[in-house]
Amino acid sequence: MSKHILSGIRVLDLTNVLAGPFATLHLALLGAEVIKIENPKDGDLARKLGIVTALNEKLMGTSFLAQNANKKSVTLNTKTPEGKELFKKLVKTADVLVENFRPDVMGRLGLDYKVLCEINPRLVYCAISGFGQTGPDAFKPAYDQIIQGLSGVMAINGDERLNPLRAGFPVCDTVGGLNAAFAIMAALLHRERAGEGQFIDVAMLDSIMPLMGWVAANLLIGGQQPMLMGNDNFTAAPSGTFKTQDGYINIAANKQEQWESLCDVLGVCELKKDPRFEKRDVRKKNRKLLTPLLQAKLAEQPTALWVDRLNAEDVPSGAILGLQAALEQPQVRHRGILKEVAADGIGSLKLFNLAAQFQKTPADLSSAPPRLSEHTGEILSGLGVGKEELAALKAKGVV
Numbered sequence: 345m346s347k348h349i350l351s352g353i354r355v356l357d358l359t360n361v362l363a364g365p366f367a368t369l370h371l372a373l374l375g376a377e378v379i380k381i382e383n384p385k386d387g388d389l390a391r392k393l394g395i396v397t398a399l400n401e402k403l404m405g406t407s408f409l410a411q412n413a414n415k416k417s418v419t420l421n422t423k424t425p426e427g428k429e430l431f432k433k434l435v436k437t438a439d440v441l442v443e444n445f446r447p448d449v450m451g452r453l454g455l456d457y458k459v460l461c462e463i464n465p466r467l468v469y470c471a472i473s474g475f476g477q478t479g480p481d482a483f484k485p486a487y488d489q490i491i492q493g494l495s496g497v498m499a500i501n502g503d504e505r506l507n508p509l510r511a512g513f514p515v516c517d518t519v520g521g522l523n524a525a526f527a528i529m530a531a532l533l534h535r536e537r538a539g540e541g542q543f544i545d546v547a548m549l550d551s552i553m554p555l556m557g558w559v560a561a562n563l564l565i566g567g568q569q570p571m572l573m574g575n576d577n578f579t580a581a582p583s584g585t586f587k588t589q590d591g592y593i594n595i596a597a598n599k600q601e602q603w604e605s606l607c608d609v610l611g612v613c614e615l616k617k618d619p620r621f622e623k624r625d626v627r628k629k630n631r632k633l634l635t636p637l638l639q640a641k642l643a644e645q646p647t648a649l650w651v652d653r654l655n656a657e658d659v660p661s662g663a664i665l666g667l668q669a670a671l672e673q674p675q676v677r678h679r680g681i682l683k684e685v686a687a688d689g690i691g692s693l694k695l696f697n698l699a700a701q702f703q704k705t706p707a708d709l710s711s712a713p714p715r716l717s718e719h720t721g722e723i724l725s726g727l728g729v730g731k732e733e734l735a736a737l738k739a740k741g742v743v
Contacts, residue, residue, distance in 0.1 A: 348375025349705045353532070355440040356381055357415065360388045362488070362514055363548060364444035364472050365411045366521030371440070371528065372414035373698040373707040379723055380412065380714065381431070384419040384743060387716040388412070403716050404690060412713035413685060413695050418724070419717040419743050422453055426742045433727045435460050435467065439535075440528055444472040447482050457543045467541040468531040472524050476547035488514035491548045496570075500559055503574035519555060520548035581627040582606065582638055585664065590646040592664040595654065600624060605657040609650075610641040687712035717743070 353376040357368040365388070372378040382388055387403060394406030421427040432455075435441065441460065443450060450456040450471075457469045471477060474486020492498045492510050502509030524546045531542055553560070558579070562568045571578055575585035580598040597603045603624075607616045615621050615637065620630045627634060642650060647663045654661040665673065671682065683697045690712070698707030720743050721734055729737070737743045 347705055348708065349702070350374040350376035353377065353439045354437055355379065355442065356434060356438045358441065358443040358445070359472065360444060361390050361393075361407070362411065362517040363520040363524070364442055365390065365408075366518055367470070367472065367524035367528070368415065368442050369411045369413065370522070370525040370698065373709060375705075375708070376440070378415040379434070379719070380415050380417045381422070381434075382417055382419050382716060384421055384717065384738075384741060387417070387419065391716065399690070402689065404687075404713070409687075409690075409693060409695070409713050413709050414711050415714055416719035416723065417714035417716055418720045420720075421742050422455060424740070424742050426737060426740070428454065430724065430727065430729070430737075430742070431455060432460075432463055434723070435463050437726070438464065438467060439532070440468045440470065442470045442472065442524065442528070446485070447471070447473060447477045461541065461543075465541060466535060466539070468528055468535060468544065469541065470524050470528050470531075470544040470546060472520055472546045472548070474548050476550060477545045486548060488517045488548075491516040491552060495549055495552045496556065497552060500556065500570040500572070503572045507572050516548045516552045520546060520551040523551040576631065578628075580624065581631040582634060584635075586635070586639055586642050588642050588647040588650055589644060593642065593647045593650055594662050594664060596660040598660075602659045603627070606638075606654065606659050609653050609657055609659065610638060612637065612641060683709045685709060685712050688715070 350371055353371070355368055355371050355376045355378040357364070357378050357380045359365050359368060359380075368378045368380075380388065386392065388408055390408040390412075391403035391405050392400045393408070394400055396406055399405050399409070420431060422431050457467075457471075460469060461467055473482070474491055475481040475484060489498075489510055492515065493508070495516065497515070498508035498510050501507065501511065524544070527544045527546060531544055535541055559570050563570065573584075575594075577583035577596065577598075580596070582603070583596045583598055584594070586593055586595060595606065597606045603621075604616050607613050615634075619626070621627045621634055651661050651663055670676070676682070679701075681697055681699060682694050684692050684694055687693050693712060695709060697709045700707070721731075724734060724743070734743065
């Protein structure tokens with residue numbers, strides 16, 4: 345038995361940019377054979393996106409490199425009759441198909457689920473889009489920031505000085521990809537039990553909104569509108585970000601005993617009996633009075649000292665790191681979340697491996713993201729396409 349969970353599973357990846365490629369990356373890291381089906385001209389748009397111009401010109405932009413390891417690249421023009429025929433042959437060999445076009449694109453190509461499930465009834469077909477396949481907004485274009493705005497995410501970020509505020513990375517695209525990967529795994533389990541594939545409709549808007557569960561529950565159940573609290577935690581006080589002598593620290597004194605220990609460590613034991621701060625709910629109401637009192641003490645010492653002292657007394661705390669420091673911290677190195685892989689013409693790349701660590705079937709980042717069309721000959725030869733036919737197809741712009 346293979347050590348990889350998805351060994352033997354073939355995935356046709358028609359996705360572009362982020363949400364779809366992030367979904368199929370997880371399948372690839374778990375051992376699936378993920379075949380990117382790209383247009384012959386320039387492939388996935390992400391190949392041109394990134395801060396390194398030289399890589400963009402090679403169609404290996406950093407945005408592409410970030411989520412396409414362990415995959416194979418096949419170029420195929422599915423708008424041509426020959427391309428459609430080759431694609432249908434590939435579908436016969438596939439277990440999963442993932443696309444993130446607008447809802448009408450695959451139908452106009454004559455390659456939607458109704459057509460493909462007749463070719464392969466065991467096919468798990470996952471369509472990722474901004475708003476889903478149906479509904480009044482289904483055909484609207486969607487980018488991450490558009491979804492952040494429409495979902496309410498931007499409205500609850502920031503404080504009274506800076507709002508609305510987007511998340512600092514494309515959180516809706518990323519969560520949409522994770523949701524799709526989760527759904528595909530569930531559909532594959534169903535196929536094992538029932539012997540049938542199915543269609544999966546994943547919307548970025550649907551995917552992000554449940555992540556606001558606590559905030560939404562306060563509104564839906566408690567009737568409380570979200571409060572703009574910046575770096576403070578609305579569930580407890582003191583719980584949030586504070587300035588130290590040399591930087592910033594996050595402190596989460598969410599339990600009563602943690603609050604009392606915090607007072608002891610900071611040397612402000614009198615606050616424990618102060619009626620404004622003694623009890624949890626009262627502290628929350630008097631947060632603006634409490635914060636300056638704690639801030640004055642925290643400003644006397646550096647972040648590292650406070651982190652050590654507070655954690656030693658079971659008061660959760662941590663430094664606020666820049667991205668470089670975060671990636672290089674000992675715990676991250678210990679967990680091995682980053683792995684180096686060699687890429688022809690580029691050199692060594694540091695990329696993220698699967699975050700979940702399986703005891704018996706570990707994920708493996710084993711190959712660099714593919715060059716455009718790198719595996720076209722290999723994959724099509726498996727469909728009976730010889731060298732002469734392949735050359736003819738290239739000449740016609742089919743591959």
